[in-house]
Amino acid sequence: MTRKANVKHFEDKLSELDSLVKQLESNQLSLEDALKAFEKGIKLSNDCQSVLTQAEQKVQILLENQDGEHLQTFDPETNQ
Template identity: 75%
Template sequence: MPRKNSVRHFEENLTELDTIVTQLESNQLPLEEALKAFEKGVKISQDCQSVLTQAEQKVQILLDKQDGEHLEPFDPESAS
């Protein structure tokens, strides 16, 4: 999949995932619909994670090629 399509697909998935989360948080869906929405949300989340992992790998490759720098694990606690 071309890079622009991956980014667009990722952004569309994030928007759809946000919609699903909002629906689930509203507690207005019947149980069966909520389970289907949750299942779809998990699938979308996995797809997004895959795209992010690929992007991280590409960044790591680029950094390895340039001056041998390496990514450091992100620690949200120390970023505050």
């Protein structure tokens, strides 16, 4: 996935998570629907956290190499 697609993917998930939170806060969902929304929200939250962790690792790599050395390409699959 390209960086732009990854950012778009993240923004879409974050927007969906925000929508779910608003639905849950409205207290208008049945218990069953609220549980489904909560479960989906947990998954979205975990997905967003994963993207943020990868971005943080990429920033760390860049900061460690800021003295002009060759920058390493971060591979989220191997976390390197």
